[in-house]
Amino acid sequence: xxxxxxxxxxxxxxxxxxxxxxxxxxxxxxxxxxxxxxxxxxxxxxxxxxxxxxxxxxxxxxxxxxxxxxxxxxxxxxxxxxxxxxxxxxxxxxxxxxxxxxxxxxxxxxxxxxxxxxxxxxxxxxxxxxxxxxxxxxxxxxxxxxxxxxxxxxxxxxxxxxxxxxxxxxxxxxxxxxxxxxxxxxxxxxxxxxxxxxxxxxxxxxxxxxxxxxxxxxxxxxxxxxxxxxxxxxxxxxxxxxxxxxxx
Amino acid sequence: xxxxxxxxxxxxxxxxxxxxxxxxxxxxxxxxxxxxxxxxxxxxxxxxxxxxxxxxxxxxxxxxxxxxxxxxxxxxxxxxxxxxxxxxxxxxxxxxxxxxxxxxxxxxxxxxxxxxxxxxxxxxxxxxxxxxxxxxxxxxxxxxxxxxxxxxxxxxxxxxxxxxxxxxxxxxxxxxxxxxxxxxxxxxxxxxxxxxxxxxxxxxxxxxxxxxxxxxxxxxxxxxxxxxxxxxxxxxxxxxxxxxxxxxxxxxxxxxxxxxxxxxxxxxxxxxxxxxxxxxxxxxxxxxxxxxxxxxxxxxxxxxxxxxxxxxxxxxxx
Numbered sequence: 433x434x435x436x437x438x439x440x441x442x443x444x445x446x447x448x449x450x451x452x453x454x455x456x457x458x459x460x461x462x463x464x465x466x467x468x469x470x471x472x473x474x475x476x477x478x479x480x481x482x483x484x485x486x487x488x489x490x491x492x493x494x495x496x497x498x499x500x501x502x503x504x505x506x507x508x509x510x511x512x513x514x515x516x517x518x519x520x521x522x523x524x525x526x527x528x529x530x531x532x533x534x535x536x537x538x539x540x541x542x543x544x545x546x547x548x549x550x551x552x553x554x555x556x557x558x559x560x561x562x563x564x565x566x567x568x569x570x571x572x573x574x575x576x577x578x579x580x581x582x583x584x585x586x587x588x589x590x591x592x593x594x595x596x597x598x599x600x601x602x603x604x605x606x607x608x609x610x611x612x613x614x615x616x617x618x619x620x621x622x623x624x625x626x627x628x629x630x631x632x633x634x635x636x637x638x639x640x641x642x643x644x645x646x647x648x649x650x651x652x653x654x655x656x657x658x659x660x661x662x663x664x665x666x667x668x669x670x671x672x673x674x675x676x677x678x679x680x
Numbered sequence: 681x682x683x684x685x686x687x688x689x690x691x692x693x694x695x696x697x698x699x700x701x702x703x704x705x706x707x708x709x710x711x712x713x714x715x716x717x718x719x720x721x722x723x724x725x726x727x728x729x730x731x732x733x734x735x736x737x738x739x740x741x742x743x744x745x746x747x748x749x750x751x752x753x754x755x756x757x758x759x760x761x762x763x764x765x766x767x768x769x770x771x772x773x774x775x776x777x778x779x780x781x782x783x784x785x786x787x788x789x790x791x792x793x794x795x796x797x798x799x800x801x802x803x804x805x806x807x808x809x810x811x812x813x814x815x816x817x818x819x820x821x822x823x824x825x826x827x828x829x830x831x832x833x834x835x836x837x838x839x840x841x842x843x844x845x846x847x848x849x850x851x852x853x854x855x856x857x858x859x860x861x862x863x864x865x866x867x868x869x870x871x872x873x874x875x876x877x878x879x880x881x882x883x884x885x886x887x888x889x890x891x892x893x894x895x896x897x898x899x900x901x902x903x904x905x906x907x908x909x910x911x912x913x914x915x916x917x918x919x920x921x922x923x924x925x926x927x928x929x930x931x932x933x934x935x936x937x938x939x940x941x942x943x944x945x946x947x948x949x950x951x952x953x954x955x956x957x958x959x960x961x962x963x964x965x966x967x968x969x970x971x972x973x974x975x976x977x978x979x980x981x982x983x984x985x986x987x988x989x990x991x992x993x994x995x996x997x998x
Contacts, residue, residue, distance in 0.1 A: 445947045524782075553812065555782075584863075590876065591871065593867075605779075614915070649817050655972065658973045660978065663983065670991055679957045680992075
């Protein structure tokens, strides 16, 4: 089985979010970048398939050279090789089109991508990619089993889960549950050393056009101070929620 | 030219987010001086949507579409969009809508703006405001393609009544076979889901153990709320993963969010700060959640919650 895991390079979840250039650009100053947490769940599942079922695992990212340390981290976790598509990831549709070219050229059987990225949270790339390459698609996947080309997957729905059957080739939009948090891997020294020698292919983009463009950012409106209510005066809380906030 | 809204339904019934999407579609149609068309699939009473400005409802009834299937639903939306000459398609942000809309966007070759929180600030260029950076900021996004798909964030635009005498048209669709088949649906029945809830009662490690969740559930019952939990609580297995809210869990955009014994890590706040009103109950007055909340009680949950339940019951009966 040939597996492709799509990796987004995103600010660490604890990052302070600031903007520069008249709020037109995200301020990367002092920001630690990591593998998108949703992609990390997918990568870990891919490693399981590699170890238990003999799959090969390629990781791919759409982005500039600054994203290579994130791909190297994925290699250190155990992926076999990496592809970087040298295009700025400005729009989900553009990213999906660039990935589609790689998926077609590599004839991957299974493509795993986090259902969203922790920066733009677009939740568009996996579905668009599946459509563009005409693969089966399961989104919000919390459990994935593959046997030959038969697939059983579970996806999250409002208030529960749905089990679906499908087959390879397949695109998965994954999330926590596809592996558990405790199964996530931290690269060890041997992995980091080996990652340096693993192939990293850089491809120029196909020239796909963006369909959307972020022109400016806004921070959240500053928040007023919390109104404290004494623990022995909960009637006051009920009164505030009823008369002031009008939510009960 | 028209604006098409897909009004999602579950077991034939619309959700509030469907009414919100129709309200939003009405606004966009006005801005574009075009018509609003609303698509329903197996809804029991599509005329409910007239109240929110749906001048024309295209009702699809088809037994092959009784169970949601993203590829099949996308094909239906695309057929109706083409028939109605729709240049803008609006969907809500339910789990199913998020599954289907990227497929619709590719079929229509449309730019797709998910997590949209407001009506277009300009229609030329077509500019909408979207949530970004896990609810820590907004992005003003231009959709430059001729066709556009907008995913409306829950509880952002609001439900606006705008009664019209609408027309209902039934429409037969071709349902193409999908390579993904539903085998089993497991859903807790009779419980408010986090996605649908107006109020969410959420608890963290401050509850000390799963055996103490009775009072959380009782508080949720009194408020008609969904229950949720912080990440450590689901990681410890005290509560099911489906209840985990926060950055890598479920997003919450309820009217009222009550956090009990949750310190308020940045990842947790990112997932819940789209909620309108936040209440924190915590023993530690230095907990970061107090900086993010509207109302706070410094106190021991084991004393505050039972007392709050009693007082809310009295309030509800009054």
